[in-house]
Amino acid sequence: MNSEEQSAPKVQFVEITEENSDQRLDNFLITRLKGVPKSRIYRIVRKGEVRVNKGRVDVKYRLEAGDIVRIPPVRVSEKTEESFVGQSLRDALQKNILFEDDAFLILNKPSGFAVHGGSGVNSGIIEGFRQIRPEAHFLELVHRLDRDTSGCLLIAKKRSALRKLHELFRSDQVQKTYIALLAGQWAKKQTIVTVPLQKNVNKGGERMVVVSQSGKQAETVFKRLKLFRNATLVEASPKTGRTHQIRVHAAWLGHPIVGDERYGLDEVNKAFKSRGYKRLFLHAQKLKFQHPVSGELLKIFAPLPQDLEELLSNEEQV
Template sequence: MAETSTKGAVRTVDVADDRGGQRLDNFLLGLLKGAPRSLIYRIVRSGEVRINGKRAKPDSRLAGGDRVRIPPVRLGEPDAGEGPPIAMAERLAEHIVFEDRALLVLNKPCGIAAHGGSGVRFGAIELLRRARPNESLELVHRLDRDTSGVLVLAKKRSALLELQRQMREGGIRKKYLALLVGRMAERSFTVDVALQKSVLSGGERMVRVTADGKDSVSHFQLIERRGGHSYCEVRIETGRTHQIRVHAAHIGHPVAGDEKYGDRDANRRLREQAGLKRMFLHAASLEFALDDGRSPYLLSAPLAPELAAALDRLG
């Protein structure tokens, strides 16, 4: 990545070929270490950032050879106060469960979004960039805010592009652990119903089953029954928003603790009986290979302690 700059002046950066396809906002976050996403959005939307001399949007896709104009940015200005607290960033870094030269893997706690935006000031990616200011980190995939478990970040652009390709082509094996409300009649079954995202009048995002939605396939396998509920392994062929949660609700066995698609009465009883105060959905493992199959990975994260404790209380 070639760059011409002087301190406190406009910079012009030539985009390297391996950065082709990257969103402008993510490109700038990687260059302007410590800059909050709100500041990135402001300088792009104001027209201070240009691609090949033209105005751009935060989600504009870059191509190798593009020239990006970047205005002088003082990270001491008020916007910078919106960045993640270093103490919080360091606490999250303690949840890293695997790292090599290509990848960093986090056992994401419940309650932390994968990334900032839509009313969320910052998420796991912003926190880890704060904890690792001299490293290039990009999200490979996402997890719901209330889902814990394996979250993969790429340290190399080549690994990011390869894993995103495998995600699109179904080459990554994903396993989740979930507690479903009620007793499943069968030990294993597949839900193959299309899903479609919609936004309610208040801005809340919902997903519903609809014939003209996107293909979505989830495989449920009962592990054991606990307290009249079903502890399951779930493998997904597709990675639609809220897929497991909507599929589980569709078959009449919603995910325990799910406040959006779940059973409110059952959730209340589980809080009282098992101390379950969050959604019982955990991304347990991802399996794939890099380097044309020469570098296999099996990335796993142990069940969150509060979920294991709830299972124990259910007997």
């Protein structure tokens, strides 16, 4: 047996305490296995090498106090993934904080950054915060936004705050309002879309969400704000939190979001690209909820990014 084999890590069995209760399995492993690529972590869970109470689970499994987590031998690289958090992301995080106290912070997330690493992305928003705040003992995402979506993103700074905020989201006590630019002229002033959604994977391995009666309940309220010659500005309020919900519901209306490469219209996206516009026009503009500690009603507003403002100012209104 050589020295490398002798120093190889052993199987660990970790009992979950209240401190880690309600944490997602992937986030727990990412914190526990510092330096291990996230792609490797997702792979060992998918292959069943990680077990909870001797059973296979998904990375989204939420841990409970008393759970026994089996962690297989995984060699930790001396070089961590922190080096992949670029200066542009660090700068964006520092200047885009909308609200912060001891319990959590709210970021005006810039478009183009994933909220976390994995699935081919070395690092994202949460890894960036952990790098620029090495003194922080706890930083976890409360919810998620798509990579190309900008706007309000909640990050917990305490385990207790994370639990309370999760409960607010689960009990529909967080009002979320998005601004989106839809392709074409939408004739209605307001409508409620309630078609169910189901996650799917196409032949290229890309994750897609489709309208399906066998899917999960989903509800989005669309309200028209401005009518342009070739597009419609709307307010979208999701009452449920399904993956890609607003994007798929907008496409179902026959008016997909401008710049949506996955569910949108190629000719519309090409027309906007020819004018220099290259991103998804979806922005999480407002969050309204009761502070989980003080009980104060918070109304957080994220101003539109400059590129979205400029696009609207150049659109011809009807």
